[in-house]
Amino acid sequence: MTSAAPTPLGLIAELTHRCPLHCVYCSNPLELGRRAGELSTEQWARVFREAAQAGVLQADFTGGEPLARPDAVDLVRAARASGLYVSLITSGLPLDEARLDELVQAGIDHIQLSFQGATEDAASEFSGTKSHSQKLLVLDWLKRRRVALTLNFVIHRANLHQLPEMLAMAETSGVGRIEFANVQYYGWAFANREHLLPTREQLDRSVEFLKQAQERLRGKMQVEFVVPDYYAKYPKACMGGWGKKMILITPNGDVLPCHAARIIPGLQFENVKDRSLREIWETSAAFQKFRGVEWMPDLCKSCDRRERDFGGCRCQAMLLTGDAAATDPVCSLAPQRSIVDAVLASVNASEGNSQVRPNWLYRPNPA
Amino acid sequence: MTPDLNSRPRLAVGCRLNEKNQPSRVLHMPEKALRVSGPSLEIIERCDGERTVQQIVSELQRLYSKAEPKKVEADILEYLVRLHDQRALDFISGESSQSAETR
Numbered sequence: 001m002t003s004a005a006p007t008p009l010g011l012i013a014e015l016t017h018r019c020p021l022h023c024v025y026c027s028n029p030l031e032l033g034r035r036a037g038e039l040s041t042e043q044w045a046r047v048f049r050e051a052a053q054a055g056v057l058q059a060d061f062t063g064g065e066p067l068a069r070p071d072a073v074d075l076v077r078a079a080r081a082s083g084l085y086v087s088l089i090t091s092g093l094p095l096d097e098a099r100l101d102e103l104v105q106a107g108i109d110h111i112q113l114s115f116q117g118a119t120e121d122a123a124s125e126f127s128g129t130k131s132h133s134q135k136l137l138v139l140d141w142l143k144r145r146r147v148a149l150t151l152n153f154v155i156h157r158a159n160l161h162q163l164p165e166m167l168a169m170a171e172t173s174g175v176g177r178i179e180f181a182n183v184q185y186y187g188w189a190f191a192n193r194e195h196l197l198p199t200r201e202q203l204d205r206s207v208e209f210l211k212q213a214q215e216r217l218r219g220k221m222q223v224e225f226v227v228p229d230y231y232a233k234y235p236k237a238c239m240g241g242w243g244k245k246m247i248l249i250t251p252n253g254d255v256l257p258c259h260a261a262r263i264i265p266g267l268q269f270e271n272v273k274d275r276s277l278r279e280i281w282e283t284s285a286a287f288q289k290f291r292g293v294e295w296m297p298d299l300c301k302s303c304d305r306r307e308r309d310f311g312g313c314r315c316q317a318m319l320l321t322g323d324a325a326a327t328d329p330v331c332s333l334a335p336q337r338s339i340v341d342a343v344l345a346s347v348n349a350s351e352g353n354s355q356v357r358p359n360w361l362y363r364p365n366p367a
Numbered sequence: 368m369t370p371d372l373n374s375r376p377r378l379a380v381g382c383r384l385n386e387k388n389q390p391s392r393v394l395h396m397p398e399k400a401l402r403v404s405g406p407s408l409e410i411i412e413r414c415d416g417e418r419t420v421q422q423i424v425s426e427l428q429r430l431y432s433k434a435e436p437k438k439v440e441a442d443i444l445e446y447l448v449r450l451h452d453q454r455a456l457d458f459i460s461g462e463s464s465q466s467a468e469t470r
Contacts, residue, residue, distance in 0.1 A: 009400070057385070057393055057400045083386060085395040110381045110397040148381020148397050176379065176454050177397055219368065222454050 005282040007055035012248040018068040020093045022128030022362040025189035027259050032366035037252035041071045045078035050277040052082040059084045067094040073102045080107035092138035100141055110148040118165035128362040139173055150177040156196040160206050167213055180225040186260040188363045195358035197347045203231055230340050235312025235328035242290035255280045260315035264324045290314050300327050370420050370447050374458040377416030382455045396455050
């Protein structure tokens, strides 16, 4: 039996996989989409209309670097015209003041500017690009314009000690929101996991620090943070449930339930060039596969939390157990939790902040 | 905090109501959207940077005339503070406002 499709709420638009950064934890798949296959401006505009008609409220423009598309301003305008709230998730690197003004005039609702560290050296190491000082310049331009801004710091074992400096950067700039996103382990991050996963002690200290910051800054600045799944007691409700809230469109128009779903063998993804977004959302086999509770192992199906975390993340189950339909092994109740515990044991047996620069695997730029 | 009754609440940058012609009304915020209806929608629609908190309270007391006026006021203040804590609302100081002076 398949479950009826709920209304989708969010669209993640991976406009391109091209990016000036080469981050060691990039959430893009190991096999990056090529420029030649990217959707056209008109095709994206149709996707936005179809998404809004299907009930989607908000669109996140991401990539790669979404501004690597020369038509990014047109795409913002098209998405706004469809009635969507538009966020731009950017490194800031392809921006100059004129283009920023165009984005604001086109109606961009919210910009999320990413940072890889609190200092140039750290940021360059993790992003494989010298980019930090340019980002600070972009931050300064953004502050002087009327647009909502979130600073996003990707945090992990090798930069957690910079947390106070990161927070100070945000406080000085007077930004309304700051997100500390602990790396989750898919794609490039999975490949670099042993160098990125923090120790228990590092994590506990950072959570304590961030909780205090939340309390102190209430009403002034929103401080959000996410802990790594591996340290959680229960899994996250990945994407708010498979095929329940979110649609992801890859640069070439494939429609996925999440960033990493391509790693699950046997799933066929349909393309917006062939069918309407609503049809794909409602009926495609890939979206039906893990929708609702029918697919769940008995442990999850009988669990009180089945409608809260939906059995966790299918891609994590796949990566760690080889079975996409298993209980997410980060769950403390999962029969295969020992896999995660073994990873944590090895991480916690070593020092949190090694002086030796790891042998990072950097994400390349696609052809 | 308790909002100053003479301050004028305004949706923060990045926060807006969707268009009126949509099947349901939504308050958009960065990374979040709240479905709003009834009193919460009536309040948010009045957070225009022109009306003072006091004016919003008075208008809703008239609109919900069967409810206890003190209760209406308390609920509105609580809701405004909640929106403010979520960074969805700014309170513009009442004293610098000309429209507040001419009332």
